[in-house]
Amino acid sequence: MTATPPFPRLTRRRLVQSVAGASLLTTTPVFSTTRRAGAQDAGEPRRGGTYRLMGSGDIRSLDPGGAEGSEDWWSAGGLLYSRLYAYDKDARFYPDLAADLPSLSEDGLVYTIPLRQGVKFHNGRELVADDVAFSLAWQLWPEVYSWGKTYMENVVGYDEVIAGDTKELSGVKVLDPATVEITLKRPQAVFPSILSMTMNCISPQQEAIDAGAEWGKSVVIGTGPFKFVEWNQGQNVIFERHPEYYREGLPYLDRVELSLNVEESVQMLRWESGEAEFANNIPSAEVPNVLSDERFANARRLAATPVTMRLTMDTRAAPFDDLRVRQAVAMAVDKAFFAQSTGGIVDPLEGVYVPIMPQFEEGFRSNYAYDPEAARALLAEAGHGEGIRGIGLYGPIVYEAPLQGLQADLAAVGVEVEVFPGALPDYRERVQSGEIQMALYGWAASFPDAFDYASAWMSCAAIETGYNDGGYCNERIDELIEAAEALPQDDPERIAAYREIEELAINTDVGLIGMGNEKAVALGRENVHNDPLNVLIGGWPFLDEAWIEQG
Secondary structure, rough: OOOOOOOOOOOOOOOOOOOOOOOOOOOOOOOOOOOOOOOOOOOOOOOOOOEEHHHHHHOOOOOOOOOOOOHHHHHHHHHHOOOOOEOOOOOOOOEEEEEEEEEOOOOOEEEEEEOOOOOEOOOOEEOOOOOHHHHHHHHHOOOOOOOOOHHHEEOOHHHHHHHOOOOOOOEEEEOOOOOEEEOOOOOOOOOOHHHOOOHHHOOOOOHHHHHHEEEEEOOOOOOOEEEEEEEEEEEEEEEOOOOOOOOOOOOHHHOOEEEEOOOOOHHHHHOOOOOOOEEEOHHHHHHHHHHOOOOOOOOOOEEEEEEEEEEEEEEOOOOOOHHHHHHHHHHOOOOOHHHHHOOOEEEEEEOOOOOOOOOOOOOOOOOOOOHHHHHHHHHHHOOOOOOOOEEEEEHHHHHHHHHHHHHHHHHHEEEEEEEEEEHHHHHHHHHHHOOOOEEEEEEEEEOOOOOHHHHOOOOOHHHHOOOOOOOOOHHHHHHHHHHHHOOOOOOOHHHHHHHHHHHHHHOOOEEEEEEEEOOOOOEEOOOOOOOOEEEEOOOOOOOOOOOEEOO
């Protein structure tokens, strides 16, 4: 199972206002600039070969902002384009098209970013700062589709571009051909991470404009390790090596072929017959075998992901407006069995943060360990000694078996629920309205930081502007987010603020229940090296350093 692209972010103006007297961002680097190669070394890398893989959907667009399905998201963000900053396979931040980490003004509002010189687009033209300024504004134009526009709402000039009043983002200035300056409305610790998101990949200004409606379809020009060759709609898309890629000597592969609209069962068969180097859409029934069978040992590709599963309750109305009922539900749920019932693709969590985030705390514990007897006693104390009826539980269709396990856990303590498995768009309004009072939600963070969780679905503001569909609200959380985002990203006080948020949500208020962390599972080839999983782009492989051992 792979993570889907993150949901479009809605405006968060109430979440990240600057705090008077708070420490501001500094010019001290807050990220590692080291990028390690993949871990499957087997001698000296060799040039050549074709890497074949499969997707279950089609391509919608190969424009960075419009690429929101799994196949085009990876094609655009993983192969064709580069961005100012990115994360490597170990979730470490590094300068990509930027020559170095940004420097910041004393008030934390102005980022100055130097660009690598000599970077070539696929058509041979050299990238300049005008292309960066254009790209950051382009995806905000009203007539241009981009799934992630609102992540950029903190940049000065955003409102005017979104409204269609101007094509230029006033907060992004070109200082010289190799330097851009970005001004924010208020300090935002995660802004460099936002620049790593795929909708902020860099496109060539004039070429994109000249292509018109064909941009992202027949005309695709980036600076990434591979160039676009052709897209046969519904069938395949083909890429070839970019010989002038800025990382000298890379990539090693000559060609990448992505087959489209291939059913999961067929993908597995093709991989087993040697028709593909990689398969990441493994049928659910096969996942336990892939994880445990020794014949897959040298082909398995595993990685921790930024995907967390959480169980929400409608905290605005009975019975879940009573803390004791929420505590009882937390103690009724067997997280170990939940993880087991997913076939092994989920590791249980005590909270909601995941290990690749700096805010994750190994020693964090829920106060409500699995204890059905204590859960029944709490329900009786809350006046529900004879049980609770008429509760609905929504969850993703792919989690049907775990949902049934949750149903059984709750029934064992006297809470009878009806399960509604399906697609979120079909059920979300019913969850938001409280008609369906419980929901199992997954969330793939856009970058490895707790901000993307807390601001999107743990704050009061996110009830209206995000995915806090259970209506949980503790104003202290909004205050903590506001204060934290005015601090450097690695500041201990900032990390402590997000840990306090998790403590409030999980233990103090039981506003939601952390269930588990999905892991990415895929199959590669023993003779293919350095193709680790990119967990920030759906668990597809990094291919810039991949190579095929011949013979």
